[in-house]
Amino acid sequence: MSAAEESGGEAQPWAEVTPDAARRLLVAAVEAFAERGYHATTTRDIAGRAGMSPAALYIHYKTKEELLHRISRIGHEKALDVLRTAGRGEGTAAERLADAVRSFVCWHAAQHTVARVVQYELDALGPEAWAEVVALRRQVDAEVRGIIEDGVASGAFDVADVRGTTLAVMSLCIDVARWFNVDGPRTPDEVGALYAGLVLRMVGAK
Amino acid sequence: MSAAEESGGEAQPWAEVTPDAARRLLVAAVEAFAERGYHATTTRDIAGRAGMSPAALYIHYKTKEELLHRISRIGHEKALDVLRTAGRGEGTAAERLADAVRSFVCWHAAQHTVARVVQYELDALGPEAWAEVVALRRQVDAEVRGIIEDGVASGAFDVADVRGTTLAVMSLCIDVARWFNVDGPRTPDEVGALYAGLVLRMVGAK
Known part of the structure; x- marks a missing residue:
């Protein structure tokens, strides 16, 4: 398996976030939120993890919530993109559903830290976000x-x-982010293949 | 549906926790952990929610971790009990699996706040707990x-x-705690019935 496949099809996660300092802060925020939760994390913690000063953080993000909003939006856009690429291909409904589940599961397994933050901290977003x-x-x-x-x-x-x-079906795929363990017995691809088969049974595919 | 059924078969959650002050603190801790996360919650927050002083909290719980440990142990014991009662009844494997899924899902829907704390804060427990x-x-x-x-x-x-x-199957049932909404279109019983049918398909029941 290539590095790109291992990261759920992404050679360079967050590559769209520029400049480099803004990307480093985003990666640091994902780690901090995943470890301690959004509310227990300060902008000082995030800046420290990224090797930057709190003042340098405010050049890129006005608030901690802006970081969560950006992470959540990009995370959802990526998951949607992965799903669309797989689900809108050629083939029967069964083939498209199997491909969509496989890709969506792989993404949630490989990107489980991002996915957990995105799923569990939804209520911490302000009304517009x-x-x-x-x-x-x-x-x-x-x-x-x-x-x-x-x-x-x-x-x-x-x-x-x-x-x-x-x-x-969505719930089954998303919850992979909760239990998936990189040191566990199954690779993201193996979980994807198992789940594609189970989902075809759930829809009574002939 | 009776109040006992709505709470996932429990007329009085945490009834085994005595005295009353210890139970009130536990209920307050579940709410605080669910709202803000374990790491962002202080023992002062928990005591305040229970209408008690921090000193009164320490009579019942030595640390914040002891509260999480107690919540997590009781939560898991309840879920196990619900599952065993349903899954060890009379009947075919298909009937027992359907009953087990229905009960387990109902518990996770009705007790979703407890279940979320139990599932998402596992890593905050010390090694023995x-x-x-x-x-x-x-x-x-x-x-x-x-x-x-x-x-x-x-x-x-x-x-x-x-x-x-x-x-x-376990993942599907547990994730009900993440998405279940008391104001949503489905009751815990309806989700339980839907899921029992889907799980029978997943195992290829004849």
């Missing part, structure tokens, strides 16, 4: 729901409750 | 794995990877 992130989450849901609806329409899937089944 | 809680988690896993193994042995289930499938 929260609304923006919730809109992205709805797009993520709609992507998976669309594939399931396609499969039901073509008779390939047998699903009584499309919304509930979509919720369960 | 952590080892004790991990042993309880292994028993929870073994309970579900045992039912799946029974079903495979009798030919009722078709499962290629029993450990992996057990992990996925």
Whole structure:
């Protein structure tokens, strides 16, 4: 497996964040939030981890919440991108669903630290940032729901409750970020393959 | 639905914690940890929420970690108890698995605040407390794995990877605590029924 595959398809996470100092601060914030929680982390902690002064942090981010907002937005955009690339390919609904689950699971396993921060600190966002992130989450849901609806329409899937089944499929994939352990017995790809098979069963794929 | 059913089968959560002051402190700690995270919560915050002085807290709990340990142990013991009561009843492997999933999901939905603290703050426990809680988690896993193994042995289930499938089933149920919303469209019982059906599909129940 290449380094890019191990990081869930990303050769350089946060490459879009520039300049370099802003990116280092973001990476430091992810680590600090994951270790101690958002509320227990100070901007001083984050600056210290990045080897910078608190004053240098404020050049790039006005508040701690701005850091969380940026992490959460980029994290959701990446997850959505991974899902769309896989789920909108050629193939039957079953193939597209399997690909989408595999990619989404790989991303949550490989990027589990970012994913945990993004999932568990949602309530710490202010109202505007929260609304923006919730809109992205709805797009993520709609992507998976669309594939399931396609499969039901073509008779390939047998699903009584499309919304509930979509919720369960998303939940199963997202929770990989909670339990995944890099020292554990399974690679992100192996978890992805296992879960793709289980999800096809959940939708009653023929 | 009765009040006892709404609380996941518990008429009086934490009833085993005595005296009353110790129980009030525990309830206050769960709320504070869930809102702000373990590391951002002080014993002063917890005492204040319970309407007590910090000195009164130390009569019952020597440290903040002792509170988290107690919450985590009781939370895991309850979840294990709920699972065993349902999963060891009469009936086929499919009936027992459906009952176990339904009960476990109901508990995680109704007790989502406790369950979130228990799941997300595991790493904040000291080594001894952590080892004790991990042993309880292994028993929870073994309970579900045992039912799946029974079903495979009798030919009722078709499962290629029993450990992996057990992990996925547990993960699906536990993650209900993350997304469940008391103001949402589904009751704990409805989520339990939906999930019992999905899990029977995951194990290829005939």
